Amino acid sequence: MKRTLYELTGKDDRRFSPYCWRTRMALAHKGISVDYEACCFTEKDKIAFSGSEKYPVLVEGDEIVADSWKIACYLEDTYPDKPSLFGGDGGRHMAYFLNTWTDTQLHPAILRTIIWDVFQHINDADIEYFRADREARFKQTLEALRDEQESRAEELEKTLLPLRLVLKKQAWFGGNAPSYDDYIVFGALQWPRSVSPFPVVKPDDSVYEWRSRMIGLFDNLADSTTHYDY
Numbered sequence: 583m584k585r586t587l588y589e590l591t592g593k594d595d596r597r598f599s600p601y602c603w604r605t606r607m608a609l610a611h612k613g614i615s616v617d618y619e620a621c622c623f624t625e626k627d628k629i630a631f632s633g634s635e636k637y638p639v640l641v642e643g644d645e646i647v648a649d650s651w652k653i654a655c656y657l658e659d660t661y662p663d664k665p666s667l668f669g670g671d672g673g674r675h676m677a678y679f680l681n682t683w684t685d686t687q688l689h690p691a692i693l694r695t696i697i698w699d700v701f702q703h704i705n706d707a708d709i710e711y712f713r714a715d716r717e718a719r720f721k722q723t724l725e726a727l728r729d730e731q732e733s734r735a736e737e738l739e740k741t742l743l744p745l746r747l748v749l750k751k752q753a754w755f756g757g758n759a760p761s762y763d764d765y766i767v768f769g770a771l772q773w774p775r776s777v778s779p780f781p782v783v784k785p786d787d788s789v790y791e792w793r794s795r796m797i798g799l800f801d802n803l804a805d806s807t808t809h810y811d812y
């Protein structure tokens with residue numbers, strides 16, 4: 583069956599969307615192959631058929647699913663015989679908490695730290711849109727946000743603390759093996775890795791070590807697109 587994932591993409595094949603990485607990893611976990619359709623911010627006409635203005639969008643045969651959480655649930659429910667993403671109903675509910683925490687706490691802390699780097703790596707066609715949209719959202723210029731990078735990085739360190747503590751005790755957020763929990767958090771960290779030379783995690787940190795294990799999954803899937811090596 584034909585299957586396509588519409589993904590946000592920057593210059594030089596930088597696949598920097600944290601949400602799209604969740605879906606990439608979830609598909610790989612299920613062992614499901616997919617074609618990728620690279621789109622930039624201002625190519626929303628490519629996903630207009632889905633009714634969504636955001637990536638990722640998954641098309642599988644006649645099914646159209648937009649939103650990374652809905653895609654994860656769709657994959658889990660459509661392919662119950664393939665490796666489980668959630669490990670049951672309780673796991674699904676807790677994953678939804680982690681999904682919401684990551685969207686509302688971790689992502690903003692990362693974005694404020696690397697927004698200038700994102701801006702440097704988007705396609706030329708997106709520059710005007712990105713500046714206008716993000717400056718309106720943050721009520722600050724991108725240059726002002728860039729100049730705050732060090733203090734924002736300190737805030738991010740605090741946000742990472744619960745992740746760091748959990749990963750000192752266990753190898754994966756899912757427990758003994760990677761699960762959708764891991765893909766949620768990994769997407770957040772693959773985002774800076776795709777566009778920013780700023781090391782948001784450093785060696786000798788349980789989060790860094792876990793991230794290295796994540797990079798190694800599925801034949802180093804996370805190394806298959808352009809990224810910074812740190």
Ligand SMILES: N[C@@H](CCC(=O)N[C@@H](CS)C(=O)NCC(=O)O)C(=O)O
Binds near residue numbers: 590601602623638649
């Ligand atoms: N809740 C959605 C959020 C998706 C989302 O915000 N995607 C971003 C890419 S990281 C996007 O498409 N942004 C388009 C824009 O800002 O114009 C999900 O989980 O898929």
